[in-house]
Amino acid sequence: MTQQERKTIATQQAPGAIGPYSQAVQYGNLLFTSGQLGMDAWGACFPPGEKEAATCKIIMSSCLYWSRACFLVIF
Template identity: 70%
Template sequence: MTQSERKAIATNEAPGAIGPYSQAVQFGNMIFTSGQLGMNSAGEFPPTVEEQAKQSLSNVKAILEAAGFGMEQIVKTTVYLQDMTDFASVNEVYATFFSEPYPARSAVEVAKLPKNGLVEIEVIAVK
């Protein structure tokens, strides 16, 4: 892999990176997003896990669109939850962003998310 084959993706429609990483990286016909917390581009979190899940997926969508990709091109998602009891609530929101065939998915509970977020979602998409 050469540097010219790898391209950082960034948009002001999603929160900027809070460390030394890119919002997403495109490599050929694939894009890999960093985990997207459920905060808006001003760095503010909505109060509920449902609203944070919606914001997280909206951030993913904005990043993909900045690279010319769409949500229908997502093949794999990973959902990180601060509390697994929120799984059903997040699942309801998640289902509004996808249609069949659904992407493959992992969902895991973590001890803590950056900035005390309730949910973080990362994706892999292919054109």
């Protein structure tokens, strides 16, 4: 894998990576994410409520990564 083909994706609208990791990495037309948590981007807190709220936050954060990488996101 050459550095030209690999692109690190980052946005301040989603929770930052904890440790020496990237929020997402684009390689060609693939986008890799790992270890997503249902955390708030600003306060680094989990949203109030049940698992559904955390799951929704994970999906919304993932959509931010996809759109940042210029992938089409359709709901």
